[in-house]
Amino acid sequence: MNKDFPAIAQLEAYWLALRLGDEIPHRADVDPRGLEDVLEYAFVLERIAPGVARFRVAGSHLNDLMGMEVRGMPMSAMFEAGARKLLADTVESVVAGPRTARIRLTSKGSIGRAALSGGIYMAPLRDDQGFASRILGCLQTTGNPGHAPRRFEISSVIEQVSSVGKVCPLPTPAPVAMPGFAAPTYGFNHLSGKTPPSARPNLRLVADNT
Numbered sequence: 208m209n210k211d212f213p214a215i216a217q218l219e220a221y222w223l224a225l226r227l228g229d230e231i232p233h234r235a236d237v238d239p240r241g242l243e244d245v246l247e248y249a250f251v252l253e254r255i256a257p258g259v260a261r262f263r264v265a266g267s268h269l270n271d272l273m274g275m276e277v278r279g280m281p282m283s284a285m286f287e288a289g290a291r292k293l294l295a296d297t298v299e300s301v302v303a304g305p306r307t308a309r310i311r312l313t314s315k316g317s318i319g320r321a322a323l324s325g326g327i328y329m330a331p332l333r334d335d336q337g338f339a340s341r342i343l344g345c346l347q348t349t350g351n352p353g354h355a356p357r358r359f360e361i362s363s364v365i366e367q368v369s370s371v372g373k374v375c376p377l378p379t380p381a382p383v384a385m386p387g388f389a390a391p392t393y394g395f396n397h398l399s400g401k402t403p404p405s406a407r408p409n410l411r412l413v414a415d416n417t
Contacts, residue, residue, distance in 0.1 A: 211349070214245040215309075215328045218345040222307075222330040231305055233333045234341045245345060251332070252282060252342040254302045258295030259283070260342060269346055274355025285346075290361045297329070297364050298342070305331035305339040307367045312348070312359040320353035 210216075221241050225232035234251070242249055247267045252260035262269070265277045273285060282298065283291045297308050307330045316322035325348030332341035348357075 211324075212326045212345075212347040214248040214347045215326050215345045217245050218242065218249060218343070219307075219328050219330070222343055231331050231333055231339055232343075233335075235335075237332065237343060248345045248347045250344050250346065252298070252329075252344060254298065254340045254342070258299045260298045260302075263341075268348075272346075272348065272352050272355060272357045285356075285358060287358050287360050290359065293361050293364065297366070300366055301329050301331050301342055302339050304366075307331070309365045311362040311364075312346075313362050314348075314357045314359050320357070321350050323348045323350055323352065323357060323359075325349065325359065 222232065224241075225236050237251070239246060245266075248269075249264070249266045250262055250269060251264040253263050254260045259281060261279060261281050262277050269277050269285070273280075277284070283294055286294050294310075297310065300306055301308050307328070310327040310329070312323075312325035312327065314323040314325070325346065327344060327346045329342045329344040331339040332343050334340045
């Protein structure tokens with residue numbers, strides 16, 4: 208997938224470099240200067256409930272696909288109803304594994320809109336308390352988006368598993384009220400202090416073609 212979507216390859220390389228070995232990076236480690244060539248495709252998610260994540264940061268490409276500002280929106284808003292269960296399972300795998308995931312996307316064409324193919328890369332980040340509750344990601348598509356909004360089906364998911372030993376288990380968040388998606392959002396430059404690194408993960412590949 209990286210060959211077809213160079214922005215995804217670059218963001219994946221950036222996340223791997225942040226690991227400083229096998230440690231899961233912190234949100235505060237992410238510096239937009241290291242992603243300036245792919246910022247339009249990049250995003251940061253916050254997991255707010257099991258399988259549910261909302262955009263805290265989103266590049267202009269994602270806004271173009273939806274025809275609106277997506278910060279504060281749940282990621283599932285960009286997907287067809289039939290794909291949302293698999294998306295939720297993948298989001299939860301990334302933060303609870305923690306692990307990385309690559310998703311192949313398709314969007315059907317219609318009048319004024321060509322069919323699209325695309326890809327997503329998602330990798331876990333730790334928050335200030337050490338929980339892997341954030342996701343650094345990249346969404347890139349081929350072709351002109353055409354009339355917005357564009358919503359996607361999932362054609363495949365490939366996960367890379369990492370066992371991280373002493374990583375803090377994710378708590379079950381209380382329900383979050385989002386009237387009008389008016390939750391506060393933060394840019395890539397909203398950096399906070401680091402917490403100590405945790406155990407080192409070992410990686411293996413897991414394919415889910417459902």
